[in-house]
Amino acid sequence: xxxxxxxxxxxxxxxxxxxxxxxxxxxxxxxxxxxxxxxxxxxxxxxxxxxxxxxxxxxxxxxxxxxxxxxxxxxxxxxxxxxxxxxxxxxxxxxxxxxxxxxxxxxxxxxxxxxxxxxxxxxxxxxxxxxxxxxxxxxxxxxxxxxxxxxxxxxxxxxxxxxxxxxxxxxxxxxxxxxxxxxxxxxxxxxxxxxxxxxxxxxxxxxxxxxxxxxxxxxxxxxxxxxxxxxxxx
Numbered sequence: 001x002x003x004x005x006x007x008x009x010x011x012x013x014x015x016x017x018x019x020x021x022x023x024x025x026x027x028x029x030x031x032x033x034x035x036x037x038x039x040x041x042x043x044x045x046x047x048x049x050x051x052x053x054x055x056x057x058x059x060x061x062x063x064x065x066x067x068x069x070x071x072x073x074x075x076x077x078x079x080x081x082x083x084x085x086x087x088x089x090x091x092x093x094x095x096x097x098x099x100x101x102x103x104x105x106x107x108x109x110x111x112x113x114x115x116x117x118x119x120x121x122x123x124x125x126x127x128x129x130x131x132x133x134x135x136x137x138x139x140x141x142x143x144x145x146x147x148x149x150x151x152x153x154x155x156x157x158x159x160x161x162x163x164x165x166x167x168x169x170x171x172x173x174x175x176x177x178x179x180x181x182x183x184x185x186x187x188x189x190x191x192x193x194x195x196x197x198x199x200x201x202x203x204x205x206x207x208x209x210x211x212x213x214x215x216x217x218x219x220x221x222x223x224x225x226x227x228x229x230x231x232x233x234x
Contacts, residue, residue, distance in 0.1 A: 001032050001106070009053045009106045013133055014081040017126035022116055029112050033105045041097035041105070048086040048093045050107045054078055057103030058175055061095040062182070072182035075100065077174070085131045088114060100175045148222070151197040153184045155222040158203065158210055166215050173208040 001009075006027050009015060015023040032055070035041060041052065044063060052059075054076050061073045061082060073095050076082050086093055087110035117123045148156065157180065161171045173180065181191040195205045201221045202213030212218055 001027065001030065005032055005055050005104070005106060008055050008079055012053050012079045012081050014051070014053065014084060014126055014130045017129045018123050019120060022120055022123055026108055026112060026116060027106070030106050030108045033107050035099040035103045035105060037099055037102050039099045041099060042083075042093050044094065044096040045092050048083060048089075048091050049110050051081060051083045051087050051110060051113060052097070053081045053106040053108070055104040055106055058100040059097055059103060059105075060100050060175075060179060060183075061097050063095050070182065072179065075175070075179070075183050081130055084127050088117075088127060100179060149194075150184070150186050150190050151194040151201075152222050152224070153186070154180075154191065154194040155198060155201065155203070155218050157184060158198075158212060159215065159219055159222060162212060162215055164215060168211070168213050169215060171210045171212065173210060 009027055009030070010020075010023050015026065018026075035057075041059065042048075042050075056078055059076045059082070061076070063071045063073060065071060074082070082097065083093065090110075113123070113127075117127075158171050161174070162169055163171070177191055178188050181188045184191070186194070195203070195210075198205075198218075201218055203218065204211045204213075
């Protein structure tokens with residue numbers, strides 16, 4: 001593990017909330033894992049034995065429904081962790097994890113984390129903090145599905161990635177459009193229609209780049225009352 005790997009992992013929500021000496025001890029026993037694009041990290045129903053921190057790249061968590069359809073639950077990138085809660089319960093992973101791009105991951109064994117909790121209960125607070133953030137993100141997704149049109153959800157997604165808070169800027173889409181659609185609870189064809197509707201709000205998409213003419217104007221559209229936004233979408 002390089003100093004850069006340690007720095008990114010230590011600044012993750014999971015470890016930054018833990019005492020510095022505990023975080024260092026966990027990283028001393030952790031392993032760095034390089035994963036190629038499309039590779040499976042773990043499967044839905046597999047025994048949960050590890051917690052992961054993304055050092056570089058993107059990872060998606062998804063479930064497979066009985067009819068075979070894939071539902072994207074979350075997407076994680078640099079400095080974010082996943083697998084905490086189930087690994088500490090000796091449970092199985094309720095989702096599968098796949099590398100969306102080439103990735104570098106830090107793998108912390110659940111058994112090691114449990115031993116650290118027994119030695120210092122403050123580690124449990126770090127686990128709870130990370131779990132709360134995951135829950136908050138899921139609640140946010142449900143709120144978007146209930147209260148925003150498809151075009152508004154896409155606008156919100158672009159704003160989260162925007163490198164500026166005002167004026168014009170260009171967003172690099174981090175992964176393919178089919179995954180973006182799944183992450184936003186849409187069909188690929190619905191995503192394409194949403195991008196077309198966003199042209200009226202200053203968004204131009206070319207391949208994996210989205211140019212935003214005015215971030216503030218796009219924010220206003222994303223925050224607009226859903227009833228009025230639905231009327232414009234019809």
